[in-house]
Amino acid sequence: MIAVRDFTYTYPAAPRPALIDINLEIAPGQFVGVVGANGAGKSTLCYALSGFIPDFYRGDVKGSLSVAGRDLCKTPVAELAGEVGLVFANPFNQITGARFTVREELAFGLENLGRPRDEMVARVDEALRLTGLTELADRSPYALSGGQQQRVAIASVIVLRPKVLVLDEPTSQLDPVGAREVFETLDALTGEGATVILAEHKLEWIAAHADRVIALRGGRVAADGTPREVLADASAEELGLMPTRYTLAARLAATQGVVKRDGPLPVTLDEAREFFGGRQREGA
Ligand SMILES: Nc1ncnc2c1ncn2[C@@H]1O[C@H](COP(=O)(O)OP(=O)(O)OP(=O)(O)O)[C@@H](O)[C@H]1O
Ligand SMILES: [Mg+2]
Structure with a gap:
């Protein structure tokens, strides 16, 4: 449903492209983590x-990107609201502050699109439900915790019903409680059929929630597979990816002969449990 073909992009006046020869297909409902070193x-x-x-x-574009057959580079961003939505790292960049309550904040984008009132109410209620904000609907967005504010930012995008939700490090300003709230919200959204694409440095969260991990290096796709295939691979560190603590523990245990196992190392707690729990105790 998302198709990227031979896509190369150079920022204005940049000496070299920031993205080079990207080819990707992303199916509806996938939760894709985008990882890689700074830059x-x-x-x-x-x-x-x-x-x-x-x-x-602006800048120089080669190749194409499309969502549901619509070319993203040839369609004005305002016409793409039903196709894709972007959530930034800092929820303050997304909350307009033009309205007093969470509910009004969510209605704001729809008012601008001139949607009928009944439809607006229904969409706002749905976005509140999906982000777990129903109870907070009448509070001021500024009276909320960081995690709650980021959920308002996500809700203000999904109220426009994009098929694809793109998030650029949405938890980088959040504590672990806020990060958990955001990831649980994203799981709920993919459960309802949305496609989620998430750039993230927190690899343990990616490992636990994403279906697929795309690793970038120097603007190219350097690895693409399940979290375990990409993040537990010996070459992950060359891509600037810090292994999860489960991978590190398992690698150490395997190197020291504490655990004898073939196959990929774990990247999540569940995989680690299986890796360590099923071990044969020698001499026991
Ligand atoms: N507005 C811009 N103009 C020119 N070059 C840019 C611009 N934004 C980013 N770049 C360059 O494009 C490349 C990719 O940057 P990008 O911000 O996409 O990386 P990133 O993976 O998001 O890094 P980080 O982990 O720091 O967020 C880098 O070489 C960066 O210097
Ligand atoms: Mg970045």
């Missing part, structure tokens, strides 16, 4: 997949 191109891929290139970020 690898994660944010740029987010901007491209949400239609901000070249409409907002």
Whole structure:
């Protein structure tokens, strides 16, 4: 449903492209983590997949990106609201502050689109439910915790019903409680059929929630597979990816001969449990 073909993008006056020869197909309902070192191109891929290139970020584009057959580079970003939506790292960038309550904040984008009142109410209620904000609907967005504010930012995008939700490090300003709230919200959204594309440095969260991990290096796709295939691979560190503590523990145990196992190392707690729990105790 998302198709990226031979996509190369150079920011204005940049000496070299930020994305090079990207080819991807992303199926509806997938939860895709985009990982890589600083400067690898994660944010740029987010901007491209949400239609901000070249409409907002000008520069030189080669190849194509499309969502449900609509070319993202040839459609003005305002016309893409039903296709894709972008959530930024800092919820303050997304909350307009033009309204007094969470409910009004969510209705704001729809008012601008001139939707009928009944439809607006229904969409706002649905977005509140999906983000777990129903109880907070009449509070001021500014009276909420960071995690709650980021959920308001997500809700203000999903109220427009994009098929694809793109998030650029949405938990980087949040504590672990806030990060958990955001990831649980994203799980709920993919459960309802939305496609989620998430650039993230917190690899343990990616390992636990994403179906697929795309690793970028120097603007190119360097690895693409399940979290375990990409993050537990010996070459992950060369891509600037810090292994999860489960991978580190398992690797140490395997190197020291504490656990004898073939196959991939664990990246999540559940996989680690299986890796360590099923071990044969020698001499026991
Ligand atoms: N507005 C811009 N103009 C010119 N070059 C840019 C611009 N934004 C980013 N770049 C360059 O594009 C490349 C990719 O940057 P990008 O921000 O996409 O990386 P990133 O993976 O998101 O990094 P980080 O982990 O720091 O967020 C880098 O070389 C960066 O310097
Ligand atoms: Mg970035």
